[in-house]
Structure formats: structure tokens, C-alpha cells
Amino acid sequence: MSYEFRDIEKTTSPPDKRPVESLTFSGHNLDDEIAEFHTVNVDGRDNYTRKLQVADTFGDGDFFLNSQLDHNIVTVGFFLIADTTDKFNSAFTRLKYLLQGDEKEFYFDDEPEFVRVGTVTKLTNTEPGSLSVKGTIEITMSDPYRHGQSKEVTGGNVAMINDPQILYPQNVDTIVVKLLPQSTDNMRITIGNSYIMELGGGLSANSTVVLDINNRTLTMNGTSILNKIKIMNTNIFEAKIKKGDKVVCLEAIQIKVKYRVKLL
Structure with a gap:
């Protein structure tokens, strides 16, 4: 699978109001576009796993055939804080809307020179019913590289x-x-x-x-x-x-x- 990347206009340093790991997904910065949304942390960017193809041997261990990089998962932790139920529901609905779509380009403010490609495969709210919740966005990168x-x-x-x-x-x-x-x-x-x-x-x-x-x-x-x-x-x-x-x-x-x- 090949991807046709666009050059996304990015600044070399994030604005003061954004967290340093602020996420821009498919051209939309979540901290900018949703007032109730605040990025907390990002996990998994530096991880990778490699799948091995091996064959059984008569001796110890396996006989190596080949290997390939597996997909990678990046998880973004966030707070969503609102002072009314209507504002909270509206913000969460907006968040779900902005995260739709397959194989979308995204990047983080602390590495503006690189673009990644992925699909949001999970969005969680750990405290349903509350107006101040911590949630996670799980982005699966079929292509594990940053470009x-x-x-x-x-x-x-x-x-x-x-x-x-x-x-x-x-x-x-x-x-x-x-x-x-x-x-x-x-x-x-x-x-x-x-x-x-x-x-x-x-x-x-x-x-x-x-x-x-x-x-x-x-x-x-x-x-x-x-x-x-x-x-x-x-x-x-x-x-x-x-x-x-x-x-x-x-x-x-x-x-x-x-x-x-x-x-x-």
C-alpha cells in the first residue's frame, strides 16, 4: 500500500495554549477546535513489533525465514471538561466526528516535521456520566513509519x-x-x-x-x-x-x- 502525502502547514513550535504533544488529526487540531478538550499524554510513538516467519528444525530453536514490521498503535490520553451536560455532549460528539475516516494523516506538535498515517480504532470515556472525564484515543498505524x-x-x-x-x-x-x-x-x-x-x-x-x-x-x-x-x-x-x-x-x-x- 502506498500513500500520497500532502505537506501540512505546521509551525516549528506549538502555540502557548497547546500541550506540547497536541494532536492534529486529518488537518484538525483537537485542542484548538474543541475548547473542552485537553491533551494529557501520548504513548506508543516509539514502539514497534516485528513478526518473524520461522520453520521448525531438528535442533534447538527455529530456522529463520524472514520478518516484517507489524502495525503500531499510538494512544492519546485526554481530558474532556465541561460545565454543563449540553456542552459536554456537544464536545464529545464533535470529537467523534473529527476522528472519523480511514488512513488519515496526523502529527504531534513536538515533531512537526513528521507525518503519520492511521485510523482511530478506539475512543474511550473512562468516567461515563461525569462532566470531567479522562479518555483515550487509540490510533492504529497500518504503516508503522513516520514520514x-x-x-x-x-x-x-x-x-x-x-x-x-x-x-x-x-x-x-x-x-x-x-x-x-x-x-x-x-x-x-x-x-x-x-x-x-x-x-x-x-x-x-x-x-x-x-x-x-x-x-x-x-x-x-x-x-x-x-x-x-x-x-x-x-x-x-x-x-x-x-x-x-x-x-x-x-x-x-x-x-x-x-x-x-x-x-x-
């Missing part, structure tokens, strides 16, 4: 990936190549020592080639050229980048590489 803002690296026929936030291999979103001012029969893009794409069939001078890895499209001047890919020499749609990688296209006068850092 940074879009970044772009440019170069001539070589673009160097030298981002200190890249702690482990990351997905590439797009690679845009501006071709040399003469036509060419072939074109080759490499990422590090592992990923490659080769094209054949003629490419026009000064053309712009856009490889969209997320959507698995390839265009030249806006027209699809997927038919020009040499399939047996191409694995770039599975590409990952790591710090120190070079994206190279000798037929280019400019390369632009866009990506988003994701961290646990």
Missing part, C-alpha cells in the same frame, strides 16, 4: 544522496531527467550498485523524462514511454536509496530525485 516532508536532490548527470536522516534504505518517489541537446537511441539510469533502468527505441533531444516509481509510470514530455523499457535490464521500480548512493544518467544534463524519509 518526513518531501526532499529533492539535484545534479548534472549525477545526483548524490547525502542525507543524514537516511538511517536505512528509503523509497524513491520520482526521478526527473532533462536529456542532452541531442537525440539518443538509448538511456540508462542507475541508483547505487543495485538498481537500473534501460530504455531503447529513440529519445528526443532536450526531452524531459519523468520516472514515477510510486505510480509505476514513465513519461517523456508528458507521453507514456513504458514501451521503451528494456524489461530484462530494469529493476528500478523496486529501488531503495541509502546515504552515499549516486543516481547516474550519462545522457542527462540535469537529474532531480524526490523522496521522503521515513523513520520508526
Whole structure:
């Protein structure tokens, strides 16, 4: 599953009236929009679990096959305090409304540079009947990562990936190549020592080639050229980048590489 993230306008420091861990869910800051709502604490952001696939052995232990990260659950504790029953009911109804929807973007004021994706799977009121209650919001992240803002690296026929936030291999979103001012029969893009794409069939001078890895499209001047890919020499749609990688296209006068850092 892939997600198309928007850049959400966020401040680098939360306003004084907000708790430091104030939650913005699907574009709505709960502390701002509901006067009776007050964020207390957030738990689970730094957790992760990994599922192992193993096989039985004749000896001790198991034989490791593979592993994958499981979903993560973030829990937000809050107070909802009102001075009348009508105000309390209205505030809780508003809260439930703002938390609706599947796979919504959310972030916290103390990490404004990262966006997460999740679905509210539980909302609890621990003191029903009271006008001053402590409750919890449980957000299940099917994608356990937090995602940074879009970044772009440019170069001539070589673009160097030298981002200190890249702690482990990351997905590439797009690679845009501006071709040399003469036509060419072939074109080759490499990422590090592992990923490659080769094209054949003629490419026009000064053309712009856009490889969209997320959507698995390839265009030249806006027209699809997927038919020009040499399939047996191409694995770039599975590409990952790591710090120190070079994206190279000798037929280019400019390369632009866009990506988003994701961290646990």
C-alpha cells in the first residue's frame, strides 16, 4: 500500500495554549477546535513489533525465514471538561466526528516535521456520566513509519544522496531527467550498485523524462514511454536509496530525485 502525502502547514513550535504533544488529526487540531478538550499524554510513538516467519528444525530453536514490521498503535490520553451536560455532549460528539475516516494523516506538535498515517480504532470515556472525564484515543498505524516532508536532490548527470536522516534504505518517489541537446537511441539510469533502468527505441533531444516509481509510470514530455523499457535490464521500480548512493544518467544534463524519509 502506498500513500500520497500532502505537506501540512505546521509551525516549528506549538502555540502557548497547546500541550506540547497536541494532536492534529486529518488537518484538525483537537485542542484548538474543541475548547473542552485537553491533551494529557501520548504513548506508543516509539514502539514497534516485528513478526518473524520461522520453520521448525531438528535442533534447538527455529530456522529463520524472514520478518516484517507489524502495525503500531499510538494512544492519546485526554481530558474532556465541561460545565454543563449540553456542552459536554456537544464536545464529545464533535470529537467523534473529527476522528472519523480511514488512513488519515496526523502529527504531534513536538515533531512537526513528521507525518503519520492511521485510523482511530478506539475512543474511550473512562468516567461515563461525569462532566470531567479522562479518555483515550487509540490510533492504529497500518504503516508503522513516520514520514518526513518531501526532499529533492539535484545534479548534472549525477545526483548524490547525502542525507543524514537516511538511517536505512528509503523509497524513491520520482526521478526527473532533462536529456542532452541531442537525440539518443538509448538511456540508462542507475541508483547505487543495485538498481537500473534501460530504455531503447529513440529519445528526443532536450526531452524531459519523468520516472514515477510510486505510480509505476514513465513519461517523456508528458507521453507514456513504458514501451521503451528494456524489461530484462530494469529493476528500478523496486529501488531503495541509502546515504552515499549516486543516481547516474550519462545522457542527462540535469537529474532531480524526490523522496521522503521515513523513520520508526
